[in-house]
Amino acid sequence: MHKRPLALTRRHLLAGSAALSTLILLHPFSARAQANQAHLRIMGTSDLHVHVYPYDYYADRENDTMGLARTAAIVNSIRAEATNAILVDNGDFLQGNPMGDYIAYERGLNDGDVHPVIKAMNALGFDASTLGNHEFNYGLDFLFKALDGAEFPFVGANVTRGALAGNPVQDELYIEPYVILNRELTDGAGETHPIRIGIIGFVPPQIMTWDAAHLAGNAAARDMVEAARAFVPQMREEGCDIVIALAHSGIGEEAHSDGMENAAIPLAAINGIDAIVTGHLHRVFPGEEFEGVAGVDNAEGTIAGKPGVMPGFWGSHLGLIDLLLERDGNSWRVVTHTSEARPIFERVDSTVTPLVESDAEVLASVEAEHEATIAYVRTPVGRTAARLHSYFALVADDPSVQIVSQAQTWYIADILSRDPDYADLPVLSAAAPFKAGGRGGPDYYTDVPVGEIAIRNVADLYLYPNTIHAVAITGADLKEWLERSAGIFNQIEPGATDAALINPDFPSYNFDVIDGVTYEIDLSQPSRYDSEGVLVDEGASRIKNLAFEGAPVDPAQRFAVATNNYRAGGGGSFPGITSDKIIFVGPDTNRDIIVRYIIEQGEIDPAADGNWRFSPLPDTTVVFDTGPAAADVIADVEGVAIEEAGAGENGFARYRITL
Incomplete structure (x- = not known):
């Protein structure tokens, strides 16, 4: 497997009691959590496609509907609420705009270089990410050079080095199938308790068709649900209190079929998965597009009964899954939950109004590459x-x-x-x-x-x-x-x-x-x-x-x-x-x-x-x-x-x- 420092205990979750003056900002779960109860916020992005600046390089102008720098403002405000929170990404971050092409085809990545989107993600302090199908567009060598610059772990349970093994747990994977984050939660009484958060990742097996030129003979992709059924029980055996699935896969059919591309519903239905972050379709869940879709509850924000979110694309939304957890002996269980996809802008007719300002640290992290990309696209x-x-x-x-x-x-x-x-x-x-x-x-x-x-x-x-x-x-x-x-x-x-x-x-x-x-x-x-x-x-x-x-x-x-x-x-x-x-x-x-x-x-x-x-x-x-x-x-x-x-x-x- 591709190894990297995981830094699983590098920092505690943001935790603690908020000042009285800021209580009105808190999610109800934080406000009502009692002793041995804690509020955990799962923040998620998906399908960033190298959009860090709120800038459309094709049109060569600013665009208020995109950019991780804008999404970062929501992340920072949630962290400032003094609640327990983690930040994850759901893949498709490496390709998708001229900055990605400029780095891949013009500048390249030498040993020690950090890809600009990884710089931005490091600056924002992501806790984990999975891979999307577009991560493979530039080839495996480029992909792993990019991943080497990350200060957070990547997980992927269904892409193997070479042929598939007899069962998923025997597969030789390119990256770790899952990671367990050892964190501490602060409960409603101000006491801290340990928690083990498992994060597992999946990518559509169709990558073997879409990027056959790079992957044929070098990799194989297993059905996502098959991989999850094998690894999630193993995660539980290793002491995970909760399991979060990062599924670079859309909300599709309710019933599982082998090799399906949009498998979020059957994935969420797997026993042992507590919450799911989806993507790939560039849609928003909860959202009006999913009203009446079998297997999901748009009003409750659930997928197969589990809290889920699909946070748009290009940084347009931050996905939020809020869990009220209760400590049962030495472990935690989910009492209740909410989900939302919080936008960075609103559109009324043809007018776009930004709802947040860009985070200066995230912008600064890629300023040089941003300017170089603009010069490149103007050639x-x-x-x-x-x-x-x-x-x-x-x-x-x-x-x-x-x-x-x-x-x-x-x-x-x-x-x-x-x-x-x-x-x-x-x-x-x-x-x-x-x-x-x-x-x-x-x-x-x-x-x-x-x-x-x-x-x-x-x-x-x-x-x-x-x-x-x-x-x-x-x-x-x-x-x-x-x-x-x-x-x-x-x-x-x-x-x-x-x-x-x-x-x-x-x-x-x-x-x-x-x-x-x-x-x-x-x-x-x-x-x-x-x-x-x-x-x-x-x-x-x-x-x-x-x-x-x-x-x-x-x-x-x-x-x-x-x-x-x-x-x-x-x-x-x-x-x-x-x-x-x-x-x-x-x-x-x-x-x-x-x-x-x-x-x-x-x-x-x-x-x-x-x-x-x-x-x-x-x-x-x-x-x-x-x-x-x-x-x-x-x-x-x-x-x-x-x-x-x-x-x-x-x-x-x-x-x-x-x-």
């Missing part, structure tokens, strides 16, 4: 003659997706032209709009103005450090690929007025537009696949008039498709797109290919070519929400009748399409 690589925006990327062919496809086609066509096995295959390109609003909010769109284009703009066009791949598929595979993508749209009844067009549960990064063919999407048909890629209607067919160079695509016809490692390896559960279809694995990131393409061209003019459209539906209108700035570029959209339809919710603007 020019060429010019664009067209405004590159994604405001209408889900409803019409789009310039921000077009430039990605042009660069991918340029690269793969050149590579395959020298390969006698594939030189004759037509080259298509699959690309998706990564920034298309949704849970990211009304400002979460690509928008690159005409003129000089810099690295930050390219990073804005292509968010992830994916690597270029190509797959060889048939015309039948191609149609199924597009059918899966078309699941982002709701079925529309012909003659409907202002029906909702977009399925909010379908992530935009799975809406692949395939360039090089033309096709229509018939919204009157039900979706063939659900948002998870499961075939739900074998008779459904939304893709119409699929053609290549003006001729209908033959189901047996073969194509090469430029894509990325995530999709080529099965990411997104696209039918027929599996690793055995891969014909080229490139050493370059898709983002670097876009940069090289722009440098080669000098100036780009990626006007959308309108290769896809909705099939006409007479007397039918649909509505969708997009960013308010879409009003500036609506005239650029061709091939679809769009008009403004008033204000949407949460700061979005609403638009109408006449089909």
